[in-house]
Amino acid sequence: MKFMDYFTEAEVTRIHEASLDILQNTGLSVRNEKAREIFKKAGCSVDETTHLVKIPGKLVEECRQSYVPEYTFTAQDPKFDIVLPDNRPVVITGSSAPNIIDPKTGEDRRATSSDIANIANLINELDGFDVFSISTLAQDAPKGQISVSRFYPALKNCKKPVRSNTPTIKDLEDVLELGAIIAGGKEAYKERPFINHHYCPVVSPLTMDVDSTDAVIYLTEKGLPVYGTIVPNAGMTSPMTMTGTLVLGNAEFLALSTLIQLIRPGAPMIYAVLSTVADLRTGNYAPGAVETGMLQMAHSQMARFYGVPSGGYIGLTNSQINDAQCGYETGINTTGALLAGSDMFNMGGLLGSLMAFDFSKAVIDNEIALMLKRMKRGMEFSEENLCLDLIHEVGPGGTYLDLKHTQKNMRKMAFYPKVATREMRKKWEASRSTAEERAFDQVNKIFENSVQKTFSAEIDEKIRSNFPGLVKGDMVW
Amino acid sequence: MSTQAIYDAIMEFEDDDVVEAVKEAIEAGVDPQIILNEGLIGAMDEVGRLFSIGDLYVPEMLMAANAMKAGMQVIKPYLKGDDGGKGLVVIGTVEGDLHDIGKNLVSMMMESAGFEVIDLGIDVPADKFIETAKTNNAGIICLSALLTTTMTTMGETVDAIKKSGLSVKTMVGGAPVTEEFAKEIGADGFAEDAGEAVVFARNLLAS
Numbered sequence: 001m002k003f004m005d006y007f008t009e010a011e012v013t014r015i016h017e018a019s020l021d022i023l024q025n026t027g028l029s030v031r032n033e034k035a036r037e038i039f040k041k042a043g044c045s046v047d048e049t050t051h052l053v054k055i056p057g058k059l060v061e062e063c064r065q066s067y068v069p070e071y072t073f074t075a076q077d078p079k080f081d082i083v084l085p086d087n088r089p090v091v092i093t094g095s096s097a098p099n100i101i102d103p104k105t106g107e108d109r110r111a112t113s114s115d116i117a118n119i120a121n122l123i124n125e126l127d128g129f130d131v132f133s134i135s136t137l138a139q140d141a142p143k144g145q146i147s148v149s150r151f152y153p154a155l156k157n158c159k160k161p162v163r164s165n166t167p168t169i170k171d172l173e174d175v176l177e178l179g180a181i182i183a184g185g186k187e188a189y190k191e192r193p194f195i196n197h198h199y200c201p202v203v204s205p206l207t208m209d210v211d212s213t214d215a216v217i218y219l220t221e222k223g224l225p226v227y228g229t230i231v232p233n234a235g236m237t238s239p240m241t242m243t244g245t246l247v248l249g250n251a252e253f254l255a256l257s258t259l260i261q262l263i264r265p266g267a268p269m270i271y272a273v274l275s276t277v278a279d280l281r282t283g284n285y286a287p288g289a290v291e292t293g294m295l296q297m298a299h300s301q302m303a304r305f306y307g308v309p310s311g312g313y314i315g316l317t318n319s320q321i322n323d324a325q326c327g328y329e330t331g332i333n334t335t336g337a338l339l340a341g342s343d344m345f346n347m348g349g350l351l352g353s354l355m356a357f358d359f360s361k362a363v364i365d366n367e368i369a370l371m372l373k374r375m376k377r378g379m380e381f382s383e384e385n386l387c388l389d390l391i392h393e394v395g396p397g398g399t400y401l402d403l404k405h406t407q408k409n410m411r412k413m414a415f416y417p418k419v420a421t422r423e424m425r426k427k428w429e430a431s432r433s434t435a436e437e438r439a440f441d442q443v444n445k446i447f448e449n450s451v452q453k454t455f456s457a458e459i460d461e462k463i464r465s466n467f468p469g470l471v472k473g474d475m476v477w
Numbered sequence: 478m479s480t481q482a483i484y485d486a487i488m489e490f491e492d493d494d495v496v497e498a499v500k501e502a503i504e505a506g507v508d509p510q511i512i513l514n515e516g517l518i519g520a521m522d523e524v525g526r527l528f529s530i531g532d533l534y535v536p537e538m539l540m541a542a543n544a545m546k547a548g549m550q551v552i553k554p555y556l557k558g559d560d561g562g563k564g565l566v567v568i569g570t571v572e573g574d575l576h577d578i579g580k581n582l583v584s585m586m587m588e589s590a591g592f593e594v595i596d597l598g599i600d601v602p603a604d605k606f607i608e609t610a611k612t613n614n615a616g617i618i619c620l621s622a623l624l625t626t627t628m629t630t631m632g633e634t635v636d637a638i639k640k641s642g643l644s645v646k647t648m649v650g651g652a653p654v655t656e657e658f659a660k661e662i663g664a665d666g667f668a669e670d671a672g673e674a675v676v677f678a679r680n681l682l683a684s
Contacts, residue, residue: 167626
């Protein structure tokens with residue numbers, strides 16, 4: 001499959017040079033002291049009063065030498081390990097929404113740790129999803145346990161790679177401890193670190209924060225998996241042109257990458273973005289806009305230039321319910337990104353621009369994910385697949401319906417959707433069901449057949465004595 | 478000499494022209510109160526109307542507010558006592574959060590509606606809010622958060638303000654913040670967007 005390119009080679013080079021120009025001449029405000037030290041040691045000019053760090057182009061280029069082309073998401077169950085870009089498109093849930101659409105009442109409310117357990121179970125069962133990024137917060141988390149109250153139900157109920165963030169180093173250490181207990185020790189955990197960390201350490205324009213940057217430094221030093229997402233917002237935190245926003249975001253990616261490679265050369269990274277264009281009629285955030293997809297496509301071309309896997313939050317929607325807008329926003333932007341070579345899609349399950357999780361949306365996104373995977377599998381060109389002999393044999397006017405060849409291929413060649421209807425009008429009228437209702441039927445079916453997963457009694461005891469009063473972490477359906 | 482030139486300059490978002498026009502009007506002996514009401518505030522009312530019907534976009538409103546502010550600086554010394562000020566507001570993004578776009582919008586809208594605003598910027602610890610409100614005798618403290626993870630800090634900040642014993646109202650806002658959450662953490666007010674924040678602040682101070 002050939003990827004779609006927006007830019008010529010010369011334009012790509014110019015965007016790269018322009019990014020270096022930004023980092024070298026304007027620089028970044030780096031609010032994290034450790035990060036400033038790392039940059040300073042490497043020869044950047046650092047102003048301790050303004051926190052301004054100017055990164056020489058030469059240093060960025062040197063650090064580029066240690067970029068690696070792969071990134072692995074490790075799972076508790078090794079059969080779910082997934083590697084970028086080989087397993088592209090890697091599909092992940094959207095994360096950290098404060099709210100959930102209650103599956104019974106349909107009302108929007110704050111999410112809890114049991115919701116996370118339910119969602120984790122759903123994502124574990126949906127084939128389209130490769131990684132579970134913890135979709136919501138947990139309002140019922142005991143004091144001091146905001147993060148473990150999210151990771152515990154997630155890890156208990158989903159054996160695919162689990163991904164999310166933590167607000168402080170203390171929370172991060174708690175989560176790593178949880179991982180070590182589940183793995184049966186620190187060393188065993190380090191061997192297979194199945195918690196995949198993600199942060200947004202750069203606040204556009206050109207600012208590195210304290211806490212997320214701290215986490216990125218901490219994890220990179222320890223050799224644990226972490227990557228960042230770059231999030232400029234055209235008109236608000238970046239210029240009101242596509243290229244201007246791209247170049248600013250690209251510069252921010254290079255700054256973060258330089259920091260990571262300075263700490264540990266060869267540390268795997270993902271060129272991940274959520275570059276958007278603000279709706280300037282109101283100032284509203286618009287991750288569902290077509291420009292989000294276009295920027296993702298352009299960033300993916302830059303990622304190819306740098307030789308790192310690409311992706312980001314792509315396929316999000318602004319819609320508040322699971323409606324047509326939801327479908328076309330997710331559909332158009334993920335299709336564009338797939339065709340432009342993006343490897344990773346944080347796309348599943350969220351409504352209202354990352355504000356609420358919805359079960360039926362997750363199932364429809366699963367179906368979209370499976371369609372994207374089908375599209376990526378492509379035409380499978382071969383002499384055999386040309387079927388020249390068969391076409392001669394059947395000739396004009398015959399049928400392929402009763403052939404062994406058809407029977408042999410039919411289950412693997414086509415993708416058969418479970419949500420989309422292909423019924424004729426009369427038959428459909430018997431139920432008059434909507435896509436959302438059919439998606440919800442699938443949700444209910446999954447939960448009917450789900451058994452609560454557990455850790456061994458020994459592990460669970462250890463977890464509970466380490467985190468007294470921790471949430472139960474079980475599904476409530 | 479009318480205030481038309483001032484009005485026009487704001488509608489064209491030209492700060493320098495507004496300053497020039499206000500100076501000329503003062504020299505020509507136009508009543509400063511008329512300059513304020515018909516020129517500056519009159520234009521902002523029209524800007525608000527055009528924004529609400531979708532003709533003007535957010536950047537244009539901000540530019541108009543900036544132009545109006547430039548004019549206000551010139552006219553201020555000539556206004557006696559009440560300059561249309563509706564109270565003093567201290568605003569900032571809570572500790573740990575560096576996001577300020579939404580907060581800036583609220584800040585601008587409040588200023589153009591006649592509030593005096595002290596913007597403490599981003600990553601503001603509770604003490605600083607309290608200190609500033611105390612020294613400046615503020616009526617309202619507005620807290621902003623974008624990150625779902627800094628919402629807890631917002632609750633702690635509201636707590637600290639209450640414990641300080643200041644007779645100041647608190648208002649909260651930001652993408653993850655809801656009316657319910659505002660109530661839960663004991664804030665006096667919540668607004669979904671910048672326009673609502675202004676209306677709410679007015680009511681809060683009137684109550």
